[in-house]
Amino acid sequence: MSEYWSTRFAREGMIWGNQPSPSAFQAKAWFLEHGVKSVLVPGAGYGRNTKVFSSDMDTYGVELSHAALELAAAWDGGTRFIEGSALKPQLDITVDAVYCYDVLHLFLAAERRRLIDASLAQLRPGGLMYFTSFSDEDPNHGHGIMLEPGTYEYKEGKYAHFFSDADLREHFAAVEIVETGTFTESLPSPGSGTHEYILRSILARKRK
Helix, strand or coil: CHHHHHHHHHHHCCCCCCCCCHHHHHHHHHHHHCCCCEEEEECCCCCCCHHHHHCCCEEEEEECCHHHHHHHHHHCCCCEEEECCCCCCCCCCCEEEEEECCCHHHCCHHHHHHHHHHHHHCEEEEEEEEEEEEECCCCCCCCCEEEECCEEEEECCEEEECECHHHHHHHCCCCEEEEEEEEEEEEECCCCCEEEEEEEEEEEECCC
């Protein structure tokens, strides 16, 4: 999986353009409402979403792809980017919030647990979490080879987990769930045009 993304970033650059996800603005508004001063972005990519936070908060982006980090350093000078895996803690401090956009669904079950556990380990007690992921309502759900329940290799060399609301809530059973939701997002397609994805979101709070 890491090789797939490193190759794509090196070949295609800013794959999804430079416009942040609307969910980043929603997360930022929620974070500011609750006095968040610092935020961690696991799987930060090339900084498309980190820039939303870095103007007002101490922002830390963790990314495995060196090619993506080279793009990120040029795009968002306000974020401290760290080269490493989001599946284990990378900070020696705790932050007030975690924003994780469309990363959780990229892993098999054991690694999804590791991502959530690593995020919690770097989040202060009472801190906030905002995650997005593929929904089981997305048209790609059920296509291709099933690797695990809800997880499909829907394109050659590319797989994802498609969450139901109950499944998403079960993944975050260790924290206080504030709200879950579903939304549709449009992203540029390779070459030209756009592609729509149906995503789920979860807002949660780490227990004190």
